[in-house]
Amino acid sequence: MLVLVAVLVAGSLAVLFAGSTVVGPQGDRSTGSVTSRSSSPAPNGDPPRDPLTWPFTRDSIWNLPIGADAVYVPAHIQQATAAGMTADVDVLILTPSAPDTPVYYNGDAWDKVPGRCDVQGSVLFSAPIPTDFVVPGNGGGNPHGTTPNYATAILAANGHTLYQGQPFARCSAGGNATIMWSQSSEDLYGTGFSGAHGGSMLSSIGGTIRLGELAPGGAIRHAMKLNMDSVNFYNGSGGYRWPATTADSGYKGFYNGSIPAVRMGSLLALPKATDVDNMSLETEPAKILARAFQDYGAYIADTAGWSVYGIDTEYSPSGDVLVEFQNDWGFPLWEDSKDTPWARDMDRIFGNLSVVDNWDLTTWLTVSASNGALGTGLGRPRVPWAPDLGPIPPDITPPVSIDTLSGSPGLEGWYVSPVKVKVTASDIGGSGVNVTHVRWDGGTWEDYTAPIHISGDGSHTFEYYATDFAGNNETIHSVPFMIDTVRPVSTVRVDGTPGPGGYLSPAIVTLTATDATSGVGSIRYRIDDGAFWTYSAPFRIAGAGNHRLEYFATDQAGNEEVLHTIVIPVSGGWGHPPPIVLFHASGTPGENGWYISTVDVSLTPSSSNGSTPSIAYRVDDGPWVLYSGSFQVPQGRHLISFQASDSDGFLGSMQSIPLDIDFTPPKVVKATAIGDVVGPDATVSWTGTDQVSGLAGYQVSVDGRPY
Known part of the structure; x- marks a missing residue:
């Protein structure tokens, strides 16, 4: 309703002001007229604008x-003391036919010098960037400052x-392009x-002084942007006002x-x-700037x-406005001197600036609907x-x-739960996404409105494509997945042979x-709380006693069965001693039982029946593995557990050997005077750290004497 009311009111105002007199850019008076915001000629008879040099809609x-009824509140901007004038340089790359270039994440921002040049993360977006265009990173050699904002x-x-994003860098021709963050919600x-101006979230291109505007014979025919000392900013009301949407952190x-x-956001x-x-202005570019401040503001x-x-x-x-300015006027725009x-x-x-105080979203809606009859702050436009x-x-x-599948992942690409499929569509062509079409398992196409939940064990296929308002259809995507x-x-x-109370061994x-x-993926079992073995063929359990067998199966998707337990009584019969395992660790020994290098562990089994026993082992609480050769143990405090089994079904005892490794x-950590020349009775102190075995002590040398 708010927009509708604004349109109705502004429509009346448009009729009221049609044919009225307005002031032209140079103070001349001309007859204005009202036109629609289509591609028809503008009221001043100018040809259509080139959006690359003068972007955005007329009502942007x-x-x-500024309008005749704008309400001005003196800003009382404090006089700058550190420099005569500076610039906040905006990087504008408006070359849609240039090579498509990935732009990577870099988080150096304003904290690291030098910085911004290295790839530190994934591709945030890809866009056309000329191969030879260079945007320097942080550093003293950057002509735009050591750590420019580079919106x-x-x-x-x-x-x-x-x-749009900030801060951008491409430190060499053809090199990697980087940025810390970006958004793509605006259209030229x-x-x-x-x-991407981080202090306000205002446009990176709107309000930027362009090449030729602050040059001899030039004019700035748009609002500008300011980068100012925060000592001027009021910290109430969130620190910002429309059209800004934030203040500095x-x-x-x-x-x-x-x-x-x-x-932040004040005009x-x-x-x-x-x-x-x-105003007693001494320079011609200052006069161009002053006219823009009066006609449009910043x-x-x-x-x-x-x-x-x-x-x-x-x-x-x-090009670079700073270079153009120096060449045209013979003095720098970025002026360090105050004199x-x-x-x-x-x-x-x-010192003479004021705030246009009657300017907010509601007023903009009214001005926007006036189609040229009103200016910023209402009233006839200047x-x-x-x-x-x-x-x-x-x-x-x-x-x-793009699709996003979520569920409980299993093994080998399987899901072990129902799957939720979310589809996100975007349109870079300009008309916008109209609808996204989806179907699954060969069903009927339907419009996507919310994530789709798909259940049922077996193989599934999810298909989707998007259509924009111009009627362009995306190629159909097909996503197979499996549920178990x-x-x-x-x-x-x-x-076995029945015997008294069970089986004869x-x-x-x-x-x-x-x-x-x-x-089925595997069956795992263990006997008498020993090592877990992977089942491959029938096996023997030997030796008199009640033997506890535990077993469970795992399928290819990773679903594990509940552990089964049975007791198998075995009595009498033949027997021989259980197999044994010799443990050997190979590494550089240190002190107190520690190794100071990586360690290779070998396990050597033997059995009195003449066969070579199998060995299951694990490191710490890791999975049980069938031993096939020596293995390397990394740094840290570890426990190596192992057990042997021979072909007759006899199990060796479970063994666990600690292994401490710190290389x-x-x-x-220097605290005071380490490595320095000190006087008599001086105090020297330090601390140390060790991440694995801990500190045992310190050794000290004074004036080259032995430690």
Whole structure:
């Protein structure tokens, strides 16, 4: 209802102001008219705009001129003391036909110098970037500062989508491109509110001073962005105001301003009562800047972190505004000195700025619907609205959708629970995703509205594709997966010669198992709480006594059966001593029973029946493994457990041998005077650390004498 009311009210205002007189960019007076926001000619008769150099819709906050009814509140910006003027450089890469380039995660941000050049994570997105375009990383050689913010906008190949993030780097031609975070929610042909200026989340490209604008004969025909000292910012009301959606993290600790209207996102402007021609400005670029401050204003987008003024300027494959400015005017835009004409002009401009205080989302909706009749803060716009954009390129790119399967994963790609399938679709062609179609197991296609839950043991196939509003269909994706939620079933059969109270030694044990879906993976068993063995063929249990047999089956999907237990009584009969195992550890011995190198363990079995027994072993609480040769044990305190079994069914005793390994030297942490020249009676102290065996002591040498 809010939007509808705004449209109705603004429609009346549009009729009221149609044909009224507005002030042109240079103070001339011309007759305005009302047009729709289509691709028809704009009120001032200009040809359609090129979105690459003048982006976003006519009613974007970046393109709206200030209105006659704007309410101004003096900002009382504190005079900068650290520099005459600075720039917050925005990286703009608007080359949709350039090679598609992956952009990787790098978290160096503003904390590491040098930094930002290395790949530290996965690809965040891919976008067209010219191979020879270089954006330096952190460091003293960066012409834009040691740790520039580098809010970045990269235009996708579709000519619509903007990838925005911060801070961007590509430290060498053809090298890896990196960024810490990114978003892609804005369209070059949209309103362009949001972006990657971390202090405000305002646009990375909207409000940026472009090449040719702050040049001889140039004009800035849009709102700008400011990077300013936080001593000016009020820390109430969350520290920000619309159109910003955030303030700096921890802002309450360093936003120290006293003017409630001055917050992150505030629109600063020279009031309409200010006579720009009589501000005693000494430089021509300052006059261009002052006119833009009066006609459009500038939004506070970021915190400078020091006592400076800063405006946002373009650095792109087409050039650098800072270089252009120096070449055109013969002095730097980024001026360290406070005692130059340009620096004095900046004091004059920033010292006279006020906040356009009657500017919020509701007011913007009214202005937007006026179609050129109203300006920022209401009332007749100081200058005509921007021309319309040229024809919007058609969307010929299909949408892209991806699936996410979730459930309890088993083995070999199986799930051991029902599976939830989530589909996420996006459209980089510009028209947007209309619908995503799904079906499974050859069923009927249906519209995707929520995650799909699929159950039932066996093999399944999930298919999906997305359609955008332009009618482009994505290629069908087909995702096979398998579900097995039922455990296998195992049984035991004991054969042998009956004897008093059981079987005459030995008893023969046969284990079998079945599984309905994925198939039997293995059967594991153990005798008398010994090692777990993997069943491969019938085996013997020998030696008089009541022997406890435990066994269970696991299927190919990883479902484990509940452990079965039976007691097999064996009596009398033949016998011989159980098999034995010799344990040998090979490594470099240290002190106190420790090894100071990796250790190879070998196990040598023997049996009095002349056969070679089998050995099962494990390290610590790991799985039981059939011994096939020596194995290496890593650093740490370990327990090696093992047991032998011979062909007659006799089990050796379970053995467990500790093995302590530490091959990492301890470290001395310097505290005071280690390695330094000290005077008589000086105190020298230190501490040390060791991560494995612990510290045994320290050895000290003074003046080269023995430790």
